[in-house]
Amino acid sequence: MPLRPARCYKELKKPPYTRREYISGVPPPKITKFVMGNEKRDYDVVLKLVSRENAQIRHNALEAARIIAHKYLSRSIGDTNYLLIIRSYPHHVLRENKMMAFAGADRLQDGMRLAFGKPIGTAARVFDGTVIAEVRVPKNAINHAKEALRRMDSKLGIRSEIVIEELTPNTK
Numbered sequence: 277m278p279l280r281p282a283r284c285y286k287e288l289k290k291p292p293y294t295r296r297e298y299i300s301g302v303p304p305p306k307i308t309k310f311v312m313g314n315e316k317r318d319y320d321v322v323l324k325l326v327s328r329e330n331a332q333i334r335h336n337a338l339e340a341a342r343i344i345a346h347k348y349l350s351r352s353i354g355d356t357n358y359l360l361i362i363r364s365y366p367h368h369v370l371r372e373n374k375m376m377a378f379a380g381a382d383r384l385q386d387g388m389r390l391a392f393g394k395p396i397g398t399a400a401r402v403f404d405g406t407v408i409a410e411v412r413v414p415k416n417a418i419n420h421a422k423e424a425l426r427r428m429d430s431k432l433g434i435r436s437e438i439v440i441e442e443l444t445p446n447t448k
Contacts, residue, residue, distance in 0.1 A: 305335035319412035366398035
């Protein structure tokens with residue numbers, strides 16, 4: 277079956293479903309790297325992508341956002357001039373009660389019988405004010421980092437904002 281739109285899983289209407297030791301058949305999250313760039317350098321500025329609503333972000337949306345931000349930053353300012361960190365982890369297991377949706381499927385369905393659903397993926401649950409990702413850059417690359425986070429925001433499908441903070445020597 278094809279992937280449903282993100283709006284089907286965006287709302288936080290159920291309690292978190294995270295105990296993987298009791299759940300069989302959970303697919304692994306598509307996002308595997310959470311830190312990219314140069315970790316050893318000292319940076320001047322940190323830009324954070326902060327959620328402005330309570331929502332769930334699916335693992336494939338996090339991976340798409342990570343890819344687009346990493347690609348833009350490495351192409352525009354170079355691999356050694358930034359540090360991209362994804363702060364949200366997809367713990368919540370998403371379930372779906374799969375139904376046949378084509379012609380003649382009425383004899384194959386079970387309807388609401390055993391409608392708890394099977395695991396289909398994972399999602400990160402974010403709340404208002406949660407930091408989704410951050411980019412650390414030198415002062416001369418702030419505009420590139422803003423553009424990378426703007427592109428990242430377009431992949432997530434939730435309202436968010438970019439917060440800029442200067443790093444002092446004791447917070448680096």
